[in-house]
Amino acid sequence: MTVATKERKLTIARAMAEAIAQEMRIDERVFVMGEDIGPLGGVFGNTRGLYDEFGAERVRDTPISETAFMGAAVGAASDGMRPIVELMFVDFFGVCFDAIYNLMAKNTYFSGGEVKVPVVLMTSTGGGYSDAGQHSQCLHATFAHLPGMKVVAPSNAYDAKGLMTAAIRDDNPVIFMFHKALQGMGWLGTEKDAIVQVPEQAYEVPIGKAAVVREGSDVTIVGITSGVHHGLKAARQLAERGVSAEVLDLRSLVPLDREAIIASVRKTGRLIVVDEDYHSYGMSGEIISSVVEQGVPLKAAPQRVAYPDIPIPFTRPMEQWALPSADKIIAAFEKMESN
Amino acid sequence: MKPSKEQQLWMYEQMLVSRYFEESIEKIYMEGKSPAFNMANGPIPGEMHLSNGQEPCAVGVCAHLEPSDIVTSTHRPHHVAIAKGVDLDRMAAEIFGKKTGLSGGRGGHMHIFDPKVNFSCSGIIAQGMGPAVGAALSRQMQRKAGIAVAFLGEGAANQGAFHESLNLAAVWKLPVVFVIEDNAWGISVAKSASTAIERNDQRAAAYGMPGHFVPGNDPLAIYEVAGEAIQRARRGEGPTLIEIETYRLAGHFMGDAEGYRPQGEKDALFARDPIPKLREHLKASEGWSDAEDAALVERSRARVDAAIAFARDSAYPDPEEALDKVFV
Numbered sequence: 328m329t330v331a332t333k334e335r336k337l338t339i340a341r342a343m344a345e346a347i348a349q350e351m352r353i354d355e356r357v358f359v360m361g362e363d364i365g366p367l368g369g370v371f372g373n374t375r376g377l378y379d380e381f382g383a384e385r386v387r388d389t390p391i392s393e394t395a396f397m398g399a400a401v402g403a404a405s406d407g408m409r410p411i412v413e414l415m416f417v418d419f420f421g422v423c424f425d426a427i428y429n430l431m432a433k434n435t436y437f438s439g440g441e442v443k444v445p446v447v448l449m450t451s452t453g454g455g456y457s458d459a460g461q462h463s464q465c466l467h468a469t470f471a472h473l474p475g476m477k478v479v480a481p482s483n484a485y486d487a488k489g490l491m492t493a494a495i496r497d498d499n500p501v502i503f504m505f506h507k508a509l510q511g512m513g514w515l516g517t518e519k520d521a522i523v524q525v526p527e528q529a530y531e532v533p534i535g536k537a538a539v540v541r542e543g544s545d546v547t548i549v550g551i552t553s554g555v556h557h558g559l560k561a562a563r564q565l566a567e568r569g570v571s572a573e574v575l576d577l578r579s580l581v582p583l584d585r586e587a588i589i590a591s592v593r594k595t596g597r598l599i600v601v602d603e604d605y606h607s608y609g610m611s612g613e614i615i616s617s618v619v620e621q622g623v624p625l626k627a628a629p630q631r632v633a634y635p636d637i638p639i640p641f642t643r644p645m646e647q648w649a650l651p652s653a654d655k656i657i658a659a660f661e662k663m664e665s666n
Numbered sequence: 667m668k669p670s671k672e673q674q675l676w677m678y679e680q681m682l683v684s685r686y687f688e689e690s691i692e693k694i695y696m697e698g699k700s701p702a703f704n705m706a707n708g709p710i711p712g713e714m715h716l717s718n719g720q721e722p723c724a725v726g727v728c729a730h731l732e733p734s735d736i737v738t739s740t741h742r743p744h745h746v747a748i749a750k751g752v753d754l755d756r757m758a759a760e761i762f763g764k765k766t767g768l769s770g771g772r773g774g775h776m777h778i779f780d781p782k783v784n785f786s787c788s789g790i791i792a793q794g795m796g797p798a799v800g801a802a803l804s805r806q807m808q809r810k811a812g813i814a815v816a817f818l819g820e821g822a823a824n825q826g827a828f829h830e831s832l833n834l835a836a837v838w839k840l841p842v843v844f845v846i847e848d849n850a851w852g853i854s855v856a857k858s859a860s861t862a863i864e865r866n867d868q869r870a871a872a873y874g875m876p877g878h879f880v881p882g883n884d885p886l887a888i889y890e891v892a893g894e895a896i897q898r899a900r901r902g903e904g905p906t907l908i909e910i911e912t913y914r915l916a917g918h919f920m921g922d923a924e925g926y927r928p929q930g931e932k933d934a935l936f937a938r939d940p941i942p943k944l945r946e947h948l949k950a951s952e953g954w955s956d957a958e959d960a961a962l963v964e965r966s967r968a969r970v971d972a973a974i975a976f977a978r979d980s981a982y983p984d985p986e987e988a989l990d991k992v993f994v
Contacts, residue, residue, distance in 0.1 A: 389834070390834060426827075
C-alpha cells in the first residue's frame with residue numbers, strides 16, 4: 328500500500344479537484360460556482376467528483392452570467408464565504424472584468440484592509456489545439472498587471488494541488504490559471520511531464536515562490552506553465568551539446584519571485600523567458616526588466632520566446648508556427664551566442 | 667405596513683442629517699475652487715455626487731434594516747450610508763481624504779466601506795448588484811439571518827449586470843431587494859432617451875419576481891413597499907425589484923451646469939422637496955411641534971458639524987501609506 332501511495336500520479340485536473348475537495352471537507356465556507364462545474368465536473372475536469380460528494384448547494388452550476396456570478400463571488404467572500412469561481416476560458420474575462428479588477432482587486436484597499444475578499448478565480452489558458460483567438464489565450468500579464476490580485480500558474484499536478492490549497496486558504500483574491508494542454512485531458516493533448524506524483528494529504532505550495540526544476544550553469548530559462556515544459560525539452564537538447572541550462576518554473580506571477588530569477592541569472596549570466604502569452608508588454612518583459620534593473624552582469628542580451636503580437640489563428644500550420652517551442656528556445660540561445 | 671411615529675421620526679431625522687451633511691459638503695467642496703473651478707483643489711478634491719432630494723429612498727428602505735443586513739450603494743452614496751448607520755465621522759474624514767477616514771483616504775467619496783454595518787458602494791454603474799446577490803447567497807448558504815439590498819440608479823437598469831443579477835437572484839431565490847432610485851437623469855441623458863420602457867419595475871416580470879413602482883418621492887410610501895419586499899426576502903421567498911421615483915436637487919456632480927434640464931424643472935423640484943413635506947405631515951398627523959422640530963434640526967446639524975470638524979481636524983495620511991493594504 329505504501330508503495331502504491333508513493334507511486335500515485337495525478338493529472339493537474341485531478342490534483343485541483345482533490346485540493347478543493349480536501350478544503351471543502353474541513354471548511355464549510357468553501358464552495359464552488361461556475362459554468363458546468365456541477366454534475367459535468369468542469370469542462371476541463373477540475374471539479375470532477377465534487378458534486379457527488381458535496382451536492383448542488385456547494386458545487387453550483389451558474390447561468391452563463393459571468394458578470395453576475397463574479398460580482399456575487401466578491402459579495403459572498405466579503406460576507407465570510409470562501410468562493411472558488413470558475414471562468415471557463417480566460418478569454419471570457421471581457422464580460423466580467425469589471426467585477427474582477429474594480430471590485431475583487433480593489434475592495435480590500437478601498438476599505439483600508441477591513442474587507443477581505445478571499446476568492447479563488449480558476450480559469451483555463453493556452454492553445455495549441457486549433458481553438459482560435461477567443462479560446463486559446465493566456466493573458467497572464469493582463470491579470471498580473473493589475474494590483475490587488477495574486478496570480479498563480481502551475482505547470483504540474485504537484486504544484487497545482489499545493490497552489491490550489493494555498494489559494495483557498497489565502498485571504499486575498501487569487502487568480503489560478505491552468506493551461507488546458509497540461510490538464511491531462513486526452514482530447515486536449517497530454518503533456519506527460521505535467522502528470523506527477525502527488526501526496527494524498529493536503530499541503531501548500533507557497534504563493535510567490537518560483538522553483539528550480541532543473542539546475543544548470545550556462546543559461547537560465549524562465550518558464551510559465553507550458554513554457555516550463557518547452558524549457559525542459561530545450562534543456563535536454565542543449566545538454567547534448569554540452570550546454571547546461573537551468574529551468575525556473577515561475578509558478579506564481581504575482582507576487583513575482585524576483586529573488587529566485589535574479590539568483591539564477593547571477594549564476595548563469597544568460598536569460599531566456601518562455602511565455603505563451605503575447606510577446607509585448609507582458610511577463611517576459613517584466614522578468615527581463617527586473618534582472619536588468621538590478622544590474623545583474625549578463626553575458627548576452629536576454630531573449631524572450633513568446634506568442635507573436637497577433638490574435639491567435641485557427642489553422643494548424645499558423646497556430647503551431649506561432650506557439651513557443653523547444654526549437655525556438657534553442658534558436659534564442661544560438662542568437663545569444665552569435666552576438 | 668404603516669410606519670409608527672417613532673419610525674417616521676427616525677426617517678425624518680436621517681433625512682435632516684443627510685441633507686445638512688450634503689449642504690455642508692457642497693459648501694466646503696467649493697473652498698479653493700474659485701475663481702477657477704479645478705476639481706483637484708480645495709479640502710475635498712475629486713468628483714462629488716450629492717444626494718440632495720433622494721433621501722426618501724434611503725430612509726424608507728433602511729428603516730427596515732439591521733446593521734447585520736447588507737447594503738451596496740452607488741457613486742451617490744451618502745444618504746444611503748447615513749441611513750444604514752455608517753460612522754459619520756469616519757465617512758466625513760474619508761471624503762476629506764484623511765487618515766481617520768474609513769479606508770484612511772484610499773477610497774474617497776465613491777468608495778465608502780463600513781463593514782461594521784455591512785455597507786459598501788462602488789463608483790461603477792450596476793456593480794453593487796453582483797456583490798449584493800453574493801452576500802445574499804452567503805446568508806442563504808450559511809442559514810444566517812440577514813438580507814441584502816442593492817441600491818442603483820435608473821441608468822443601471824440598462825447595464826448587463828442588472829439583468830444578470832436579477833436572473834441569478836431569482837433562479838437561486840436569494841434574499842435580496844433591488845432598489846432603483848430613478849432620479850430621471852443619467853448625467854445629462856433623460857430616462858426616456860435611454861430606456862425602452864417607462865418604468866423599470868416592469869422588468870421584474872422578465873425574471874419572475876415581483877416589481878413595484880413607488881411614485882412621488884414619498885418616504886412613507888417607500889417604507890411600505892420596501893417593508894413588504896424585505897419581509898418577503900426574510901421569509902426566504904426570493905428577490906424583489908422596486909423602482910422609486912425620486913429626484914436630485916443637485917447636478918450629477920459638483921460643477922455640473924445642468925444645462926440639460928428643461929427650464930423651470932429645478933424650481934418645481936424644490937417646491938416638492940420631501941423634507942418640508944414630511945415635516946408638515948408630522949405636524950398635521952403626528953402632533954409634531956415646532957419646538958420639537960427645532961430641537962431635532964439643531965441636533966441633526968450638531969451631529970454633522972461634529973463629523974465635519976472631526977474630518978477637518980484629522981491629519982492626512984503619510985503618502986507612503988498608499989503602499990499598504992493592497993493585500994491583507
